[in-house]
Amino acid sequence: MSEAPSVAARPGSRNLVEVVLRLREAGVVVFLVVLGLAFGLATDRFLSVQNLTTVASSAAILAIAACAQAIVLITRNLDVSVGSMMGLVAYLTADWAATHPGITPVEVVAIPLMIGTVLGAINGLLVAYGRVPALIATLGTMSLYRGFTYIYAHGQEVTSSRLPPWMLSSVDARIGGLPILILVSIAIVAVVAWLLHAYPFGRRLYAVGSNGVAAWFFGLRAERVVFFAYVACGFLCGIAGLLYAARVGTVTVVLANGWEMSSLASAVIGGVSVSGGSGTVVGAALGAVVLATIDNGLVLLRVPEFWRMFIQGAAIVAAVAVDALIAEAIRRSTGGRRR
Amino acid sequence: MKMKLLATLGAAVLAVGLAAGPALAQQKTSGFKLMMTPKWTGFPYFELTGEGAKAAATELGDTLIYAGADHAEVSLQVETLQNFVTQKPDGIILAAIDGNAVAPVLKQARAKGIVVGTYDADAAVAGRDMFVNQLSYEQAARVMLDAALIDAPEGGEIAFIAASPTSPNHVAHMKIMTELSKTEAKYKVFSVVDTQYAGDDDAKSYDVAVNLMQAHPKLKVIISSSAVSAPAAARAIEATGHVGKVWATGFALPSAIKRYLENGSQKAFAFWDPWELGYVAAYAVHQKLAGKFDPKEGAVLDVPKAGKFKTFKDAEVVYGKPLIFTKETVGKYNF
Numbered sequence: 001m002s003e004a005p006s007v008a009a010r011p012g013s014r015n016l017v018e019v020v021l022r023l024r025e026a027g028v029v030v031f032l033v034v035l036g037l038a039f040g041l042a043t044d045r046f047l048s049v050q051n052l053t054t055v056a057s058s059a060a061i062l063a064i065a066a067c068a069q070a071i072v073l074i075t076r077n078l079d080v081s082v083g084s085m086m087g088l089v090a091y092l093t094a095d096w097a098a099t100h101p102g103i104t105p106v107e108v109v110a111i112p113l114m115i116g117t118v119l120g121a122i123n124g125l126l127v128a129y130g131r132v133p134a135l136i137a138t139l140g141t142m143s144l145y146r147g148f149t150y151i152y153a154h155g156q157e158v159t160s161s162r163l164p165p166w167m168l169s170s171v172d173a174r175i176g177g178l179p180i181l182i183l184v185s186i187a188i189v190a191v192v193a194w195l196l197h198a199y200p201f202g203r204r205l206y207a208v209g210s211n212g213v214a215a216w217f218f219g220l221r222a223e224r225v226v227f228f229a230y231v232a233c234g235f236l237c238g239i240a241g242l243l244y245a246a247r248v249g250t251v252t253v254v255l256a257n258g259w260e261m262s263s264l265a266s267a268v269i270g271g272v273s274v275s276g277g278s279g280t281v282v283g284a285a286l287g288a289v290v291l292a293t294i295d296n297g298l299v300l301l302r303v304p305e306f307w308r309m310f311i312q313g314a315a316i317v318a319a320v321a322v323d324a325l326i327a328e329a330i331r332r333s334t335g336g337r338r339r
Numbered sequence: 340m341k342m343k344l345l346a347t348l349g350a351a352v353l354a355v356g357l358a359a360g361p362a363l364a365q366q367k368t369s370g371f372k373l374m375m376t377p378k379w380t381g382f383p384y385f386e387l388t389g390e391g392a393k394a395a396a397t398e399l400g401d402t403l404i405y406a407g408a409d410h411a412e413v414s415l416q417v418e419t420l421q422n423f424v425t426q427k428p429d430g431i432i433l434a435a436i437d438g439n440a441v442a443p444v445l446k447q448a449r450a451k452g453i454v455v456g457t458y459d460a461d462a463a464v465a466g467r468d469m470f471v472n473q474l475s476y477e478q479a480a481r482v483m484l485d486a487a488l489i490d491a492p493e494g495g496e497i498a499f500i501a502a503s504p505t506s507p508n509h510v511a512h513m514k515i516m517t518e519l520s521k522t523e524a525k526y527k528v529f530s531v532v533d534t535q536y537a538g539d540d541d542a543k544s545y546d547v548a549v550n551l552m553q554a555h556p557k558l559k560v561i562i563s564s565s566a567v568s569a570p571a572a573a574r575a576i577e578a579t580g581h582v583g584k585v586w587a588t589g590f591a592l593p594s595a596i597k598r599y600l601e602n603g604s605q606k607a608f609a610f611w612d613p614w615e616l617g618y619v620a621a622y623a624v625h626q627k628l629a630g631k632f633d634p635k636e637g638a639v640l641d642v643p644k645a646g647k648f649k650t651f652k653d654a655e656v657v658y659g660k661p662l663i664f665t666k667e668t669v670g671k672y673n674f
Contacts, residue, residue: 051553054579058546155381155409160574161598172578248541249574250595252567253410255541299550305504305536 027322028270028286032293039297046300053179059292060185061243063285065259066266067189068236070284071196073267075229076209076276077127077134082237083259084145085119089241091149091158094251098162108167112242113235119145120234124227142260146253153253160249171246181243188239189285192232196281205229210277265312266291269319275327290315368629369400371429373621376407376419378434378460383674384592384613385434388458391617392432399625404428413437420444424451430624434459442466454627458620461655468627469634469654471620473611474661476508479564480515482609482661483589484526487560489607489665490586494528495559498551500568500589502539509564516562532558537568544571552581563589569608570595577604593664593672600666608664613674619645619658 040047065082072079089112096111097103119141126137160168173180196202207215208225215222245251270287272279294315298308375392377385389405396403408415413436421444423431431453435441438461445455445466455467462470474482487497497520501509513534520529532555537544548561548571561576563569572587573596582604591608599605622642626632632640634654641647650656664672 045553045556054549054553057579058549150410153381153409155379155385157382159592159594159597160570161594161601165598168574168577244542247574247578248545248571249598250541250567250570252541257540295546296550296553299535299547300554302533302554 025271025280025283028283028290031269032286032290035290035293035297039293039300042297043300046297051296051300053177053182055289055292055296056182057179058296059285059289060179060181061240061247062259062262062266062288062291063185064188064236064240064243065256065263066270066284066288067192067281068233068240069260069263070267070270070272070279070281071192071205071229071236072134072233073264073272073274074205074209074276074279075226076212077226077229078264078274079123079138079230079233080135080260080264081119081123081138081142081145082233082263083256083261084142084149085116085234085237086241086244086256086259087253088119088145088149089115089238090245090251090255091153091253093242094158094163094245095152097164097167098158101164103164105166105170108164109242112238114238116234116236116238116241117231118234120231120237121227123234124230127230128223128226146257149253157253158245158251163246163249163251167246168249171243181247184243185285188236189281192236193280193282201225201228206277208276262291263288265316265319268323269315271323273323273327274320275323287319366630368631371396371399371401371625371628372427373401373403373430373432373624374423374426374428375403375405375432375617375621376416376423376434377405378407378416378436379409379411380405380407381409383594385459387613387674388434388617388620391614391619392621394614395618395621395625399622401621401625403621411436413440417441417444420448424448424453427451428453429628430454430456432456432458432620432624433462435462436460438462438466454624456620456624456627458616464653467654469623469650469656471616471623471648471656471658473616473658475651475657475659476511477515478657478659478661479508479590480512480519482663483512483562483564484516484519484529486588486607486609486663487529487562487586488525489663490588490605491559492528495530496532496555496557497529497560497562498533498535498555498558499531500535500537500544500547500551500561500563500565500572502565502568503536512564529560537563537565537571539565539567541567541571544568545575548572548575548587549579552576552579552585558585561585561587561589563587566590566592566595566610570599573599573605577602591664592674593669594674596664597669600664600669603666606665610662610664611658611660612662615645615660616658618642619648619656623648623656 045051069082092115093112097108123138123141126132127134171181204220204225207220208222212222244256266287267284269290270283272284294312373396393403407419416436424447431448435457442463445462448455456469457467458471499513517531519526520531535547537547552558561572569587569589569591576585576587588608590610596608619642623640634650634656636652638650639647640656648656648658
């Protein structure tokens with residue numbers, strides 16, 4: 001992924017930017033290792049295979065949502081409707097599954113993906129073509145999608161006994177001792193990372209995000225790139241919403257409430273810059289693992305809930321601060337040459 | 340929803356108009372106009388409380404209108420209550436989303452002579468004439484521990500999942516359960532090892548339950564007063580392969596835990612009968628209007644079909660009939 005920003009950055013600054021970006025990627029890994037060692041020293045229950053599997057399972061769905069958020073962040077936009085998209089997708093899918101007993105696995109996968117894509121496309125149209133600022137547009141659709149879920153649900157919820165049993169048991173399944181949820185999540189993040197790496201679309205995302213004007217001079221149609229970033233985000237939220245519904249079993253109208261923040265936090269902790277153009281989806285997924293690790297480790301250490309919230313908040317603020325410092329450093333070192 | 344509300348309100352206006360004549364009579368004993376709003380409509384639990392209340396109203400010769408918004412938002416509930424007040428009912432029955440937020444409109448209602456009764460979730464004491472409480476804190480604590488004893492008769496470590504440290508009923512339940520586990524012989528087999536908070540959020544509860552099982556390898560039972568957290572804990576136990584080693588219990592709607600009871604991964608959960616709770620709440624408000632029941636400490640509300648219910652401090656009428664659901668009984672309930 002390291003060559004990606006080179007589209008926008010001039011050759012002279014390339015090496016430095018590359019080094020810093022690598023550092024950011026490495027930074028998450030280092031942080032994760034330090035965190036793991038600290039928890040490992042503090043409690044012998046942390047570094048067991050079983051517990052690490054638990055952490056990874058908790059992070060699995062958030063990693064997908066973080067990946068979705070990262071794609072949009074890279075284009076220098078953001079999507080605060082992530083949680084609402086997941087909630088709407090999950091409710092519609094669960095309700096459909098509950099009222100159509102003969103539903104096949106293919107339909108259960110296809111429905112959320114289609115709905116997610118449509119919701120993402122609406123966001124994309126508003127931001128890319130409607131020129132509505134990303135925050136305003138997606139704040140609007142955040143309420144819109146959640147509101148629609150309320151209207152549709154009519155106060156009801158879909159309980160686990162109404163869902164087809166295979167839908168629940170398939171997310172609990174294990175392959176070679178590893179929960180399938182983890183494998184699915186790794187596969188999705190890997191595929192997205194590879195697509196962004198191997199196809200021009202990936203490089204265009206970075207180009208549009210790091211320097212929209214330069215990208216325009218290169219002949220890139222920023223609208224289209226941003227639009228597809230939102231579509232991809234919606235698609236991934238469709239997957240995340242489905243997995244979430246199947247995992248928790250009881251689908252309520254508030255499902256994934258607040259996930260816009262946790263996906264954003266994961267992405268930023270994972271080195272995706274809120275000012276666009278840098279970071280990777282793998283980093284964002286690792287950011288989700290960091291959040292899950294903090295959550296798990298602090299419970300193992302019997303840290304009271306209030307401190308957990310405090311520490312998580314501190315981690316997010318620290319990550320954003322580091323992000324700002326790095327962005328400033330890059331700007332200074334390349335400032336003379338980069339417009 | 341708005342349409343439904345308008346329609347019911349329209350019907351209410353009509354009904355109030357029809358009832359205006361007799362309403363002027365002095366000491367009435369029947370024919371009261373009751374209006375009821377749950378936390379939100381559409382949810383099977385609240386719909387059943389509404390049906391129970393309607394049944395009581397019909398038997399007693401009253402009319403009852405059940406209306407509200409379709410999600411739990413306090414501003415909408417205040418709006419519903421304001422609409423109620425303008426229609427001059429004799430009595431209002433509600434499950435408060437936020438006890439303090441609804442207090443002002445309820446005080447207005449009471450100032451106009453409307454009898455206000457809360458059920459399920461109380462409003463500020465000054466805002467209502469009585470609170471029909473499903474279970475006292477101690478009853479709730481005991482029934483949850485009894486369910487835990489069905490799960491793990493041999494006892495062991497127990498952990499709690501509550502909504503938040505400021506959720507009064509959950510905190511009180513946990514405090515009493517902790518005390519009972521130290522003082523009462525049959526509950527002494529349990530030792531409380533942890534308390535976590537999950538904010539009535541499914542996913543958070545699930546994660547917290549998973550982490551609790553990691554933190555306490557000898558954990559036997561996860562108990563939650565939250566009807567959201569208890570099923571999520573059951574799901575977490577099933578999904579992480581802890582079936583038969585760890586049990587979840589506490590308050591849960593039968594529909595949410597039916598699957599786990601039927602597949603044998605769980606043994607017992609507790610709740611109460613929402614239909615009868617609604618029935619008793621409407622009955623209590625009727626009796627107060629008819630001058631046959633004064634909710635003072637020690638007063639007894641006699642409901643022939645449901646039982647005799649004692650009144651405690653601050654006009655709290657305790658319904659107090661807990662239910663325990665098991666594999667055999669869960670199929671009988673439709674909420």
